[in-house]
Amino acid sequence: MHRNPDPRGTRAHEETHGHPVDGDAVESRARSYAVSKGVPFTPMRQSVLALLAASGKPMSAYEIAEKVSDARKLKAVQVYRALEFLQEAGCVHRLASRSAYFACDHLHGEGETVVFMVCAQCGAVQEAASELVARGLRGAAKTTGFRPRHPMIEVEGECAECAGTPER
Amino acid sequence: MHRNPDPRGTRAHEETHGHPVDGDAVESRARSYAVSKGVPFTPMRQSVLALLAASGKPMSAYEIAEKVSDARKLKAVQVYRALEFLQEAGCVHRLASRSAYFACDHLHGEGETVVFMVCAQCGAVQEAASELVARGLRGAAKTTGFRPRHPMIEVEGECAECAGTPER
């Protein structure tokens, strides 16, 4: 579980193309959710979401705790609490393959099957909903009588930019 | 070596239906791999694989360390080393959604897209290869220029048996 943040060392293009998500959009969705649940959208939640949105890449909870530090030093447990809220709100997803969290400005419909594509080089995540994948999963399940509830699809590979810049 | 201890008692279904894996088949595959790599198939590796095959369900490394104890008490790190070998050999897979490991007697072709279906109730894992899912993933990738390398698909749900026996 220890993802090496940069397993190859020396990358030429580094902080670059993990293109940020729309921070305002994602925050307003979080606010709506907060209202709908009758709970506050606190500064704590706001900071964590803002950091994730600005970064545009998955970060571990501990990484978030370090980087948020606008003066105060956050403890991991506080970050986890914020992340829990943000995941419920649908603004943040967890990447199980990396134990990392990232902001997402898409609004996923209920029961939609979403594919996370994670670049092995730069860490950026792209999402896509696929009805074809959903059908495939239903098919796979049917042959064994399995009742699918909660699919988790994470594909490691190379994003267009990293594939285009093969190496250096 | 040999079949499971087979703890089938009077119990309704408890430890039971995580049944799968052919221990002999999976061990012989591990042996072939060891030969091909010029490394030994040690008792350590054998015990870990045998335990996983007999259990037929995913177990954490620490759980394995506890249960293997045929006299000796294994440390987690030793289990991880065995698991590393067994995963390379393709006999064991890791479930990221549970940080757990399980034996698998299917021989997955290179580039095959395999779906792991994990029962939320009993923990049993079923596998299925799906060309439809594979096509869906390729499609999702194509729209963004992403180059998929290593998909990871885990679906949580209920297996046929647990769905049939609604509650505890």
Added chain:
DNA sequence: ATTGTGTTGTTACAACATTACACCCAGGAT
């Protein structure tokens, strides 16, 4: 004012995974 609900700060701990190093042991070369 009191009560209730929810957030925060803090400590402690549980669960998962790796690094480092010394030792052993087999096989081949000297």
Added chain:
DNA sequence: ATCCTGGGTGTAATGTTGTAACAACACAAT
């Protein structure tokens, strides 16, 4: 026989990820 070497093993220490538990606080509704 001896040395060398490459893996495997045993052990300790540590790193990483995630929760539990509890006191203190904020704020709104009674």
